[in-house]
Amino acid sequence: MSNLTQETSQQSFISFFLTAGCDSVAHAVKKSFIVAIWFVFLTFPIMVIQVNTIEKTVVWHWNKIGYVAIAVFFGSFLWRWLLARKELKKDESTEETRIEGLLTRIQSHPLLKLASLGVLALAAILYPQVFDLYQTNIMVSCLVYIVLGLGLNIVVGLAGLLDLGYVAFYAVGAYAYALSNMHWGIGFWFALPLGAVLGTLLGLLLGFPVLRLRGDYLAIVTLGFGEIIRLVLENWGDITMGPSGISNIARPGFFGMKMSIMDSTIYMYYIMIGLVIFTIFCVNRLQNSRIGRAWLALREDEIACQAMGIDKMKTKLLAFALGATWAGMAGVIFAAKTTFINPASFTFWESAMILSIVVIGGMGSIRGVIAGAVILILVPEYLRNFAEFRMLLFGAIMVLVMVFRPQGLISAKRKIYKYEASNTASAANE
Amino acid sequence: MNNPVLNVKAVCKDFGGVRALDEAELSVNDKEIVALIGPNGAGKTTFFNCITGIYTPTSGDVLIDPAAKGQAVRINGKKPNVVTELGMARTFQNIRLFPSMTALENVMIGTHCRTKASVWGAITRNKATREEEQAVIKRSYELLQLVGLDEFVNELAENIPYGKQRRLEIARALATDPFLLLLDEPAAGMNPQETKELEALICQIRDQFGISIMLIEHDMKMVMSMSDRIYVLDYGRMIATGTPQEIADNPAVIKAYLGEDDDA
Ligand SMILES: Nc1ncnc2c1ncn2[C@@H]1O[C@H](COP(=O)(O)OP(=O)(O)OP(=O)(O)O)[C@@H](O)[C@H]1O
Ligand SMILES: [Mg+2]
Numbered sequence: 001m002s003n004l005t006q007e008t009s010q011q012s013f014i015s016f017f018l019t020a021g022c023d024s025v026a027h028a029v030k031k032s033f034i035v036a037i038w039f040v041f042l043t044f045p046i047m048v049i050q051v052n053t054i055e056k057t058v059v060w061h062w063n064k065i066g067y068v069a070i071a072v073f074f075g076s077f078l079w080r081w082l083l084a085r086k087e088l089k090k091d092e093s094t095e096e097t098r099i100e101g102l103l104t105r106i107q108s109h110p111l112l113k114l115a116s117l118g119v120l121a122l123a124a125i126l127y128p129q130v131f132d133l134y135q136t137n138i139m140v141s142c143l144v145y146i147v148l149g150l151g152l153n154i155v156v157g158l159a160g161l162l163d164l165g166y167v168a169f170y171a172v173g174a175y176a177y178a179l180s181n182m183h184w185g186i187g188f189w190f191a192l193p194l195g196a197v198l199g200t201l202l203g204l205l206l207g208f209p210v211l212r213l214r215g216d217y218l219a220i221v222t223l224g225f226g227e228i229i230r231l232v233l234e235n236w237g238d239i240t241m242g243p244s245g246i247s248n249i250a251r252p253g254f255f256g257m258k259m260s261i262m263d264s265t266i267y268m269y270y271i272m273i274g275l276v277i278f279t280i281f282c283v284n285r286l287q288n289s290r291i292g293r294a295w296l297a298l299r300e301d302e303i304a305c306q307a308m309g310i311d312k313m314k315t316k317l318l319a320f321a322l323g324a325t326w327a328g329m330a331g332v333i334f335a336a337k338t339t340f341i342n343p344a345s346f347t348f349w350e351s352a353m354i355l356s357i358v359v360i361g362g363m364g365s366i367r368g369v370i371a372g373a374v375i376l377i378l379v380p381e382y383l384r385n386f387a388e389f390r391m392l393l394f395g396a397i398m399v400l401v402m403v404f405r406p407q408g409l410i411s412a413k414r415k416i417y418k419y420e421a422s423n424t425a426s427a428a429n430e
Numbered sequence: 431m432n433n434p435v436l437n438v439k440a441v442c443k444d445f446g447g448v449r450a451l452d453e454a455e456l457s458v459n460d461k462e463i464v465a466l467i468g469p470n471g472a473g474k475t476t477f478f479n480c481i482t483g484i485y486t487p488t489s490g491d492v493l494i495d496p497a498a499k500g501q502a503v504r505i506n507g508k509k510p511n512v513v514t515e516l517g518m519a520r521t522f523q524n525i526r527l528f529p530s531m532t533a534l535e536n537v538m539i540g541t542h543c544r545t546k547a548s549v550w551g552a553i554t555r556n557k558a559t560r561e562e563e564q565a566v567i568k569r570s571y572e573l574l575q576l577v578g579l580d581e582f583v584n585e586l587a588e589n590i591p592y593g594k595q596r597r598l599e600i601a602r603a604l605a606t607d608p609f610l611l612l613l614d615e616p617a618a619g620m621n622p623q624e625t626k627e628l629e630a631l632i633c634q635i636r637d638q639f640g641i642s643i644m645l646i647e648h649d650m651k652m653v654m655s656m657s658d659r660i661y662v663l664d665y666g667r668m669i670a671t672g673t674p675q676e677i678a679d680n681p682a683v684i685k686a687y688l689g690e691d692d693d694a
Contacts, residue, residue, distance in 0.1 A: 282553050289552030290538075290545055290563070297528050297539045304526035307482060309514035309543030309606050318549065414532050416584050417567050 017077065020084035032076040039072040040065050086404055100410055103367065124273050128266040136269050140337055142377040143272035144330050149357040149369040150279045151326030156355065157364035157412070158287055159319035160299025161211075162219040164351050165226025168206075169199045169324040171233060171346035173331020178246040178341050179239070188252035191332050199328020203321035211316045214302070226351055233343040245342025249335050268337050275333065279326060280366055286322070287364070288415045295319055296364075356394065360401045362408025371409050433500045434459050435642050436481070436518075436610055441490030441506075443473075443480050443666075450476040452666040453490070458610060460498040463636060464644045465653045467677075468663035469686060474646045475523055477663065478614055482520050483510040494518065496609040515543045519608035521599040523615045523646070529588035533579055533598055536587050537570035540605025573601040576638075577631060593624045597631070604635065611635065613645040617652055625649055629656050654678065662686065 015025075022028040047068055050059040106112045128136045148170060155163045173195035180186040180194070210221045233240045240246075251264045252271060259267060286292050294315045297305040306312050335341050353376065361372020376397075380390050401408070434457035443451040450473045458464045466474050479485040481492050486507050493502040496517045505513055519540070528536050545566060551559035574580050577597040582590050590598060596616055603611055616632070617625045629652050636643050647653050653660060654674040662670040662677060664686040670677060677683055 285553050285555060286549070289559075290542060290547040290566075291549060291552050293531070293535055293539055294542055296531055296535075297542075300528035300530060301526050303484065303510075304522065304528065305539070306510040307484065307514060307520055307522075307526075308539050308602065309511050309519075310539070311509075311511050322549065414530070414535060414584075414586070416532075417534055 016084075017081045020077070020081040022080070028077065028080070031080075032073045035076045036069045036073040040069050043068055082404065103410070104413075128269050133262055133265055136265050138378065138381045140265065140269050140272050142373055143269075143276050144334055144337070145354065145357060145377045146276050146370055146373040147272075147279050147326055147330045147333075148354045149361065149373045150283050150366065151323045151330070152354050153323075153358050153364065153366070153369050154283065154286070154295070154326075155319050155323035156358050157362075157369070158292060158299065159295040159316060161316060161319060162215065163222045163320070163323070164219045164348070164355065165206075165222035165224070165229075166323070166327055166354055167346045167348070167351040168226045168229035169202055169327035170331040170334070170350065171229055171343075172202050173199055173328035174335040174341050174345070175233065175240060175246075175331075176328070177332040177335045178249050181250050181335075182246060182248075185250075188250065188332070188336050191336075192329055195328040195332035196325045197328070199324040199326070199331070200321045202328075203324025204317060206324075207317040207320040211313055211320070223348065223351075226346075226348060230343050230346050233346070240343075243343060245340060245344075247340040249339045249341070251339060252336050268333075272333065275329065283366060287366075291315070291318065356398060360397065360408060362410045362412060364412035365408065365410050368408045368410035368412065375409075433495055433498045433502075435495055435498050436644070437491075437493040437495070437502060438477075438481060439491040439493070441477075441480055441487045441492065443476055443485060444488045450666050451480060451487070454663065454666065454668050456661055456668065456671075458642050458644050460642060461636060461640055462642050462658045463632070463656055464642070465657040465660045466644065466646045466663060467648070467650075467653055467660060472663040473666040474663055475614055476666075478520060478612055478646065480506070481513075482518055482612065483508050483513040494610075511543065514606050514608075517607070517609040518612060519603035519606040519610075520612035521596070521603055521614055521616060523618065525592075525595050525599060527587040527595055527598060527602070530586055532584050532586055533574060533582045533590060534567070534570050534584060536598060537573050537601050537605050538566050540602040541566045541569065541607075544607050570601075570605060573604055574598075576604075576635075577601045578627075593620050596620070597628070600631070600635075604639070608641060610642045610644060613643065613647075615646050615648060617647060617649050625652055628652075632656065 018025050019028050022031055044065065047064045048061050050061060051057075052059065106116050127139060131139075148166070152163065152166050155161050155166070176195050176198050177186075177188070177191040180191060181188075186194070206222070206225055210218060210225070213221055234243050236242070251259070252267060287295075294305070294310045297308065297310060298312065298315050298319075302312065305315075334345070338345075357372040357376050358369055359372075360376065361370070362368025376394075380393070383390070383393075436456070436458040438454060438456040440453045440455060441451055442449065442453055454473075454477060456464075456466070456477075466477065468474055476485065480487045483505070490506070491504055492506040494505055494516060495502045503516070505516060508516075528539065531539070545562050547559045547562055551562075571580070571583065574583055577600055579590070579594055579598055579601065582594065582598075587595065587598060596619075600611075600613065600616065613632070617628050620628060632643060632645070633656060635641070645653075645657075657674055659671065660674055660677045661668055662680075662683050669686055670680045670683050672680065
C-alpha cells in the first residue's frame with residue numbers, strides 16, 4: 001500500500017485527478033461524456049419541459065440541459081477522484097480522522113479535557129444570554145433531538161436493532177403530559193418521570209412480540225407500530241382530541257413563578273441542557289458496563305452471544321425499554337416546549353430523522369450522535385430559504401456519508417481498560 | 431466408577447429428510463479429554479449444536495452432571511445461554527468472535543452469565559458493581575495471559591491474527607466457568623508449531639481448571655497424542671469408540687476413512 005501511495009504522490013495530482021478510476025484521459029473523458037448524456041436524458045422531463053396547466057402552454061428550457069450536462073461532466077471527474085482516493089486510503093480509513101484524533105488527544109490529557117469541558121459549559125450557559133429567542137428556540141429543539149438520538153442510539157447503535165417506529169414512544173411521552181396536564185393539571189416535573197416510565201413500559205410491551213424478529217423484519221414491524229400509534233392518536237378523538245391536537249399545555253413551572261415567554265424559553269433551554277448531560281452520563285456508563293457489552297455482543301453476532309451465556313430476549317428488551325425511556329422524556333419536554341401537540345408532529349419522518357442522526361453521526365458513538373443532531377437539525381434551520389430542497393439535501397448527505405464514511409462522521413471507539421498492577425478501569429474516551 | 435459429566439443417549443437430528451445424527455451415543459467423564467472425529471459432513475458440528483442448545487435434537491436425551499455425582503439433568507431443548515450457564519462452553523468451527531470489540535472485552539463477555547450488575551448498578555456505578563467490574567477485568571486479563579494473548583488485550587478482535595483468534599475464542603469460553611469445554615476444530619488453519627502449542631495449552635487447561643474437554647479435530651497426530659478416548663462419527667452414526675490405540679486398529683474406522691477416499 002505504501003508503495004502505491006508513494007507512486008501516486010509522485011504522479012502529478014492533475015493527472016491522477018483526470019484519470020482516476022480509468023485507464024487514460026481519453027477513457028475518462030468518454031466515461032464522463034456518457035454519464036453526462038445519461039443525466040441529460042434522465043433529468044430531461046423535470047429540467048426542460050415546464051408545463052403550465054392554467055395557460056395550457058409548454059415552455060422548453062433548453063439552456064438548463066446544457067448546465068446539467070456541463071455540471072455532470074465535470075462532477076463525474078470529481079466523483080471518480082473521490083472514490084479512487086477512498087480506495088487508496090482504505091487502510092487508513094479505519095484510523096482516526098483529524099477531528100477524531102484531536103478529540104482523543106484532548107480527552108487523554110486531563111488538563112486539556114478539563115479546559116475544553118469548561119469552555120463547553122461556559123458556552124452552553126451563556127448561549128441564551130448572547131443569542132435571541134429564535135436562536136435559543138432552535139437550540140432547544142436541537143437538544144431534544146440529541147436526547148432522542150442518544151436514546152435511539154442504545155437500540156440501533158449499541159444493540160443493533162433497527163427500530164423505525166421510535167417516534168411512537170416520543171408521541172406517548174408528549175401525549176401523556178398533554179393529557180394529564182389538561183385533565184388533572186399535572187405539572188411538568190411530575191410528568192417528566194411519568195413520561196419516562198410510560199416510555200419504558202411501552203418499550204417492554206412492544207418488545208415482547210417483535211423481538212423474535214430481526215433485521216428487516218423488525219424494521220417493518222416497528223415502522224407499522226409507529227404508524228399505529230399515530231393513527232390511534234388521530235382517530236381516537238374522544239381522548240386524544242384527534243387531528244386538531246391539544247393546545248395550551250403548561251410550560252414547566254419554577255416554584256410557581258410567572259414567566260414571560262422569553263424567560264420560560266431560557267428556562268426550557270437550561271432544563272434541556274440538564275437532560276442532555278444526564279443522558280450522556282447514563283448512556284456513557286451503560287455502554288461501558290456489563291449490559292452495554294452484552295448489547296454490543298448481540299449486535300456483532302447473535303449466535304455467539306447466546307452461546308456465551310447472554311439471554312438474547314432479556315438483553316434486547318432492555319435495549320428497547322431503555323431507548324424508549326428517553327423518547328418518553330423527550331416527548332414530555334417537546335409538549336412543554338411547544339405548548340401544542342397534534343399527531344402531525346409524530347409521523348414516520350420524525351423516526352427517519354432521528355435514525356439519520358444516529359447513522360450519519362456514527363452508530364454507537366455519543367459524540368457522533370451529538371454531531372449528527374447538530375448538523376441535521378441546525379443546518380436546515382439556517383437554510384430555511386432552501387426549505388424545498390431540504391429532503392434532497394438530506395438524501396445527498398445520506399448517500400455521501402454512506403459511500404465515504406460508512407461508520408458515520410465520528411465513529412465509536414472501544415473503551416481501553418487498565419489492568420495489572422493498579423487493576424483499575426479507566427475510560428480513555430467518551 | 432465415577433459418573434460421566436456429559437451423557438448423550440440416542441440423539442437423532444433430522445434436517446428435512448436428511449438424518450444428520452442417527453442415535454448418537456457419547457459420554458464424557460470428569461477431567462477427561464475426549465475427541466470426536468469423522469469424515470467431512472459426518473455430523474460432528476451438528477452434534478455440538480445439538481448438545482449446546484443451538485439445535486433441538488429430534489429425539490434422544492442429553493444429560494449433564496456438572497459435579498459428576500450422579501445427579502444428571504436433562505438439557506435438550508434448553509436455550510444456548512441456559513446451557514452455557516449450566517457449564518458447557520464452546521468454540522466455533524468458523525470463528526465467531528465479536529469483531530469490533532477488543533480482545534479483553536470479548537473475554538469479559540464470557541463472564542456475563544456469572545456476574546449480575548444491573549442497569550441501576552451500571553448507571554450509579556455503586557461499590558458492588560465497581561468491585562465486580564474489577565474482578566471481571568482481572569480475570570479476563572489472566573485468561574488472556576493464559577492463552578498467550580496479553581499483547582493483544584486492547585486490540586480489536588478482527589485485527590488479531592487468525593491462529594490467535596482461535597485462542598481468544600478458547601479464553602472467551604473459559605470465562606464462562608465451564609465444567610466441560612467443547613472445541614470445534616481448534617487447530618484448523620494452524621501450522622504444526624501452533625498446533626503443538628495448542629495441544630499443550632489444552633492439556634494445561636484441563637490440569638489447571640480440572641475440567642473435561644471434548645474436541646472435534648481433523649489433525650490425527652494431535653488427536654492420537656492427547657485424547658483419553660476417541661469417538662468416531664460417520665454419516666451421523668457413532669461407529670467406534672475407544673482409546674487412541676483401539677481406534678487406530680479398528681477396521682470399521684479405517685474403512686470409514688479409506689472408503690471415503692474410494693468413493694471420491
Ligand atoms: N442447518 C442445517 N440445515 C440442513 N442441513 C444441515 C444443517 N447443518 C448441517 N447440515 C447437514 O448435516 C450434515 C453434517 O454437517 P456437519 O456440519 O455437522 O458436519 P461436520 O462433521 O461438522 O463436517 P466438517 O468436518 O466439514 O466440519 C451435512 O450433510 C450438512 O449438510
Ligand atoms: Mg464441522
